[in-house]
Amino acid sequence: MRDYHEFLDEILIDEDQLRARVAALGAQISADYTGTRDLLLVCVLKGGVMFLTDLMKHITIPHAIEFMAVSSYGVSVRESSGVAKIDLDVRQPITDCHVIIVEDIIDSGTTLSYIRRLLETRAPASLKICTLLNKPSRRVTPVKVDYVGFEIADKFVFGYGLDLDEMYRNLPFIGVVREGAKWNG
Ligand code: IMP
Ligand code: MG
Numbered sequence: 001m002r003d004y005h006e007f008l009d010e011i012l013i014d015e016d017q018l019r020a021r022v023a024a025l026g027a028q029i030s031a032d033y034t035g036t037r038d039l040l041l042v043c044v045l046k047g048g049v050m051f052l053t054d055l056m057k058h059i060t061i062p063h064a065i066e067f068m069a070v071s072s073y074g075v076s077v078r079e080s081s082g083v084a085k086i087d088l089d090v091r092q093p094i095t096d097c098h099v100i101i102v103e104d105i106i107d108s109g110t111t112l113s114y115i116r117r118l119l120e121t122r123a124p125a126s127l128k129i130c131t132l133l134n135k136p137s138r139r140v141t142p143v144k145v146d147y148v149g150f151e152i153a154d155k156f157v158f159g160y161g162l163d164l165d166e167m168y169r170n171l172p173f174i175g176v177v178r179e180g181a182k183w184n185g
Contacts, residue, residue, distance in 0.1 A: 004158075004168055007181035012157060013150055013174040021149050022051065025130065026058020029147065033098065038125065039063035040097040042090060044070065044115065046169065047104030050161035051132045051149075055102065066090040070111055084114040099124040100147075104161045105133040109141040116143060133157070133174070150174075 013021075033039055039061050043052040045068065056065065069088035099119060106112050112129060119127055130147035137154045152174075158164045159171030164183045177183065 001167060002183055004171065004175065004183075007178050007183045009176040009178040009181075011173045012152065012155070012176050013160075015172045018149075018160060018173065019054075022054045022132075023058045025147055025149060026055050026060075029055075029100065029130070030058070030060040033059075033061045036061060036098050038097045040094060040099050040124075041065045041102050042094075042099055042119070043067050043102045044104070044111070045088065047161045047163065048102045048132075050169065051104060052102045055130070064092075066092065066094075068115060070115060072111055084111050086118070094119060094122050094124045096123075096125050098126045099128070101127070101129045103129065103131045105135065105157070106131045106143065106145060107135050107138045109139045109143040112145075113141045113143040132160070133162075 041052060041056060041063055043049060043065060052065065056063070067088060068086065068090060070084045071087055072084045101112070101115060101119070103112060112131075116127065116129065128146040129144065131145055132149040134145060134148045134151050135154055136151060156177045157174050158168050158177060159173050159175045161169050162174070163169045164177065167183075
């Protein structure tokens, strides 16, 4: 496995920027949901994990967490085929819960619109989406996003939960992969 310095083009969002923005999102959610009972954060595995654990420390409203995992079968790492399948579902009924889906990045929008439609059929009290990163220029399936950490350009990024072939999720910053760089092999 290569050292990430070999294919890191630049650090797009550093640790301090992430910390400040995640804290602000947590404060905003806390304000928006003041007085709300049954707040439930549904984290999309695996990319959303680091974001979730940092975000929830800044949410002062009592809340529960759940996890979902979906797979999409893509032709390459970059292109999603648009087919999504549920690998792990939430373990409790979400009816009457105020649900916030917590995701790492919205790219084509296919994954999130699939999850949103599925959860909507279960009649939650409300349903919002919170994503750390948003790449609006890549959108294929429109999806309403309620909370966005950072809007980014069409670049392939990694770190802070986001992977390159399952690796490098641990990095505390969001990095951009150098054009044409290989990170495995
Ligand atoms: P979508 O269905 O195309 O919106 O895909 C969203 C999923 O694709 C995310 O949850 C990520 O797992 C993955 N993804 C999209 N863009 C990137 C990226 O720049 N780096 C790493 N993973 C990405
Ligand atoms: Mg992913």
